[in-house]
Amino acid sequence: MEEFVEISLLYDFYGSFLTDKQREAIEYYYNLNYSLSEIGEKMGITRQGVRDQLIRAKELLHSFDEKLGLVDKYQRQQTLLQDSVKGLDEVMARMDDENAKGSLMQVRKQLTRLMEEA
Template sequence: MENLEKTEYLNTLYSFYSELLTDKQQAYYTNYYHMDLTLQEIADIFDVSRNAVHTQLKNVEQILNNFEAKLKLVETSQKRSKLLDQLESTKDLKYIDELRKLDE
């Protein structure tokens, strides 16, 4: 996965699971991925080492991936969106049944 794709995927995961992270994890993630601060800038803000920030961001990445592996909220949302698009374009009612199955 390329960097841009990886970042987009992580941001999607973060939008679903951010509330399950600690305040510190949220702050590091937001500063790095949303505010575009460097590891050193974040380290200076929190008075920790650059390596500590790097380690924390890697942990957050792993945590987000673990949440998705177990809960599959992003996967289900993407399936639902795809089915809704197909339903809108084809007006085929079989997609309604498939949407209902996702909710079971």
């Protein structure tokens, strides 16, 4: 997984466990795409200080995920939901009974809503 996507996902799950400075550095760097120098100016620290904050924050995010495994669980659930929706679509394409199709469409909508809410 690309680093920016990975860190953003980890941050979504575990960002509240970071210090304010670490959250700020992650937010600027990964979500707003600021350079280390720009972040340093905003935070009132050196470029090296920003780098240190980012490294420590990434280590903590990975550590939390190793212990809790929420990102992997989320990704498995999303894959399962997507596969379920795809399977329903395939079944509905082969059905002639409109009542049964309507019931399956309701299940599909519920699964889709679950994916969007997660």
